[in-house]
Amino acid sequence: MAKITSSLVSRLVIIIPYAWLLFFFLIPFFIVFRISLSETAIAMPPYTPVFDLSEGLSGILESMRAFSADNYVWLTEDALYFNAYVSSIVIATVSTVLTLLIGYPIAYGMAKAPRSMRPMLLMMVILPFWTSFLIRVYAWIAILKPEGLLNQFLIATGLIDQPLIILNTNAAVYIGIVYSYLPFMVLPIYSALEKMDHALIEAAQDLGCTPTAAFWRVTFPLSLPGVIAGCLLVFIPAVGEFVIPDLLGGSETLMIGKTLWNEFNANRDWPVSSAVATILLLILVIPIVYFQNVQSRADGEER
Amino acid sequence: MKSLGSIRRSFAPWADPASKPFISFRNVTKKFGDFTAVDDLSLNIYTREFFALLGASGCGKSTLLRMLAGFEQPTSGEIILDGQNLAGIPPYRRPVNMMFQSYALFPHMTVENNIAFGLKQDGMSKADIAERVQQMLKLVKLEKFSKRKPHQLSGGQRQRVALARSLAKRPKVLLLDEPLGALDKKLREETQFELMDLQQELGLTFVVVTHDQEEAMTMADRIAVMSHGKVVQVATPAEIYEAPNSRFVADFIGDVNLFDGTVTGAEAGFVQLETTGGIPIRMMSPDCFAKGMRVAVAIRPEKIRIGRQAPAHAPMNTAEGEIWDIGYLGDMTVFHIRLKDGGVVKASTLNAVRAIEDPLGYDQEVWISFGDDAGVVLKD
Numbered sequence: 001m002a003k004i005t006s007s008l009v010s011r012l013v014i015i016i017p018y019a020w021l022l023f024f025f026l027i028p029f030f031i032v033f034r035i036s037l038s039e040t041a042i043a044m045p046p047y048t049p050v051f052d053l054s055e056g057l058s059g060i061l062e063s064m065r066a067f068s069a070d071n072y073v074w075l076t077e078d079a080l081y082f083n084a085y086v087s088s089i090v091i092a093t094v095s096t097v098l099t100l101l102i103g104y105p106i107a108y109g110m111a112k113a114p115r116s117m118r119p120m121l122l123m124m125v126i127l128p129f130w131t132s133f134l135i136r137v138y139a140w141i142a143i144l145k146p147e148g149l150l151n152q153f154l155i156a157t158g159l160i161d162q163p164l165i166i167l168n169t170n171a172a173v174y175i176g177i178v179y180s181y182l183p184f185m186v187l188p189i190y191s192a193l194e195k196m197d198h199a200l201i202e203a204a205q206d207l208g209c210t211p212t213a214a215f216w217r218v219t220f221p222l223s224l225p226g227v228i229a230g231c232l233l234v235f236i237p238a239v240g241e242f243v244i245p246d247l248l249g250g251s252e253t254l255m256i257g258k259t260l261w262n263e264f265n266a267n268r269d270w271p272v273s274s275a276v277a278t279i280l281l282l283i284l285v286i287p288i289v290y291f292q293n294v295q296s297r298a299d300g301e302e303r
Numbered sequence: 304m305k306s307l308g309s310i311r312r313s314f315a316p317w318a319d320p321a322s323k324p325f326i327s328f329r330n331v332t333k334k335f336g337d338f339t340a341v342d343d344l345s346l347n348i349y350t351r352e353f354f355a356l357l358g359a360s361g362c363g364k365s366t367l368l369r370m371l372a373g374f375e376q377p378t379s380g381e382i383i384l385d386g387q388n389l390a391g392i393p394p395y396r397r398p399v400n401m402m403f404q405s406y407a408l409f410p411h412m413t414v415e416n417n418i419a420f421g422l423k424q425d426g427m428s429k430a431d432i433a434e435r436v437q438q439m440l441k442l443v444k445l446e447k448f449s450k451r452k453p454h455q456l457s458g459g460q461r462q463r464v465a466l467a468r469s470l471a472k473r474p475k476v477l478l479l480d481e482p483l484g485a486l487d488k489k490l491r492e493e494t495q496f497e498l499m500d501l502q503q504e505l506g507l508t509f510v511v512v513t514h515d516q517e518e519a520m521t522m523a524d525r526i527a528v529m530s531h532g533k534v535v536q537v538a539t540p541a542e543i544y545e546a547p548n549s550r551f552v553a554d555f556i557g558d559v560n561l562f563d564g565t566v567t568g569a570e571a572g573f574v575q576l577e578t579t580g581g582i583p584i585r586m587m588s589p590d591c592f593a594k595g596m597r598v599a600v601a602i603r604p605e606k607i608r609i610g611r612q613a614p615a616h617a618p619m620n621t622a623e624g625e626i627w628d629i630g631y632l633g634d635m636t637v638f639h640i641r642l643k644d645g646g647v648v649k650a651s652t653l654n655a656v657r658a659i660e661d662p663l664g665y666d667q668e669v670w671i672s673f674g675d676d677a678g679v680v681l682k683d
Contacts, residue, residue, distance in 0.1 A: 197405060197407065199403050199404075199405050199407035200407050200409060202372075202374055202394070202401075202403070202407065203401075203403055203407035203408075203409070203468075204409075204420070205373075205374075205393070205394040205395045206372060206373075206394050206395070206399075206400055206401045206469075207395075207400065207420050207421030207424060207468070207472065208395045208421050208424040208425055208472070209395055209424050210393075210395055213424065217420075217424075218409060221411050222409075222410065222411055
């Protein structure tokens, strides 16, 4: 009896993540995908009906016949979308690299700090999350604008005599993304570095490595899982980022998140914006799945 | 192949005043904050010696080893290796290699790459590295496992990889920090002898840190017994066991019966005393003790005889008691005998005969006795 209960419980525990994925990822995605195959209509909601369950199976088959790939064709016809995708990926890539360059030393310093100080340092990394994301991005406007804090400081110290134009440029977008996503880079790298056995570094030095060589031959390779996790955690949301380019970026800042928002709200073209979202998902998922395949194949070979 | 014994019997550079020590600790002190880990310690280790640092945890033995490897700097004093003062020389420029207690194998590298790690760092040519790695794999009998990663190996195999890696650069001195600590008993015993053979074969100086006295006794040419950052005694295993220089060493190494007493007289080479329990003892001793001095006699359990009758030399070196506990270990039996004065004496007998008629049993009245060369007299 107890055995049956425990197997039921264990099955239930396994079901929870799957149920979560089903309800909060697969079903919403399916709905978005379905909308992307419909057409705009002056209606509420503003597209041709996607499910008509009242007419039974024949009704569903009927509506399936009405599926059209027109929206996807439309995306290829207007260079705006292609440029927005490319520009988003470029901005996200540059931001990810910058975040890594800044985040790695922070994570390294935290992992090397005395054990008693680590909880406090960790707290300092997480603390900004306690303020609304939107407010933090707005705060950057106050810092970066021509008469903002940064320019006031630089002019006061005599480093420049004309205010720097940073706000409403791509530079401001990079600053915003790096600042906002830094904790997502720091935390996984920190956790990878923190659990590393210090004896490994000593062993490397014992075998003739200078501290620098020991870092590149032992510490860095062992922190790679954290680096990869951090990069994905920054890159994926950065590609679809909307708030930061909208508030900090200028008119020349082209990002797919902004394009999507325009299609959805300004043009009220839900089917096209759904197609944009679907393509974006594919762009992000395909490389990740491929990467994980390569990774698990590499792991499999070892065994 | 020459047996170990024939080489070892004649190996005693520490007894030869003309021989130069290979490693010298000179008045070395190491403090961590208020804590003194190593306290004004001086010690000489000779070329090709298998030297063991033995002590309880926290006695400073690992700190001593880490100072030799360069991971810690002495607070004061100096360490000389092969005529070179090691002060200020970082670990990566020292001609020593260490085998870590945790093995510290690089988890992201194969066995092969772990062994080649130091060689690559030295910029050795690819062909030479491959050759040396093969040599090392053969030495530790892991040829078939070269492509495995550490997590795919057993504890014993990992230990061998760690050993091969630390030997690959042919260091002048190999430091071993609790090298066999993580192995089970049987494997540990096998590996002890393999390490000894290896050390002879390669002609290296080994410095091993251990808390396991059996391990130290088996492997080492000499043992330094450490306590609270100081060396209490440095001697060969036999000397440490048979002639400990203090109560601490006598008690720390093996089992021992300590009889506290007062000196009642002395003659050439012998001391007479009476224990607090009233047993008269006459014991051989090279040291002189004044009458009335408080001393202790240390006698190993296997040197105490058990008899059903009083021996001929009674009452000298004899006491009456009854068997209190019996521990049967297979090869030998340990008896705990409660004496008339209340003290408990441990005595062990070798079970040389398979089935004894009329063995000694619980509560049996017996006499314990020992020869006048069975123990050592120690200042209290």
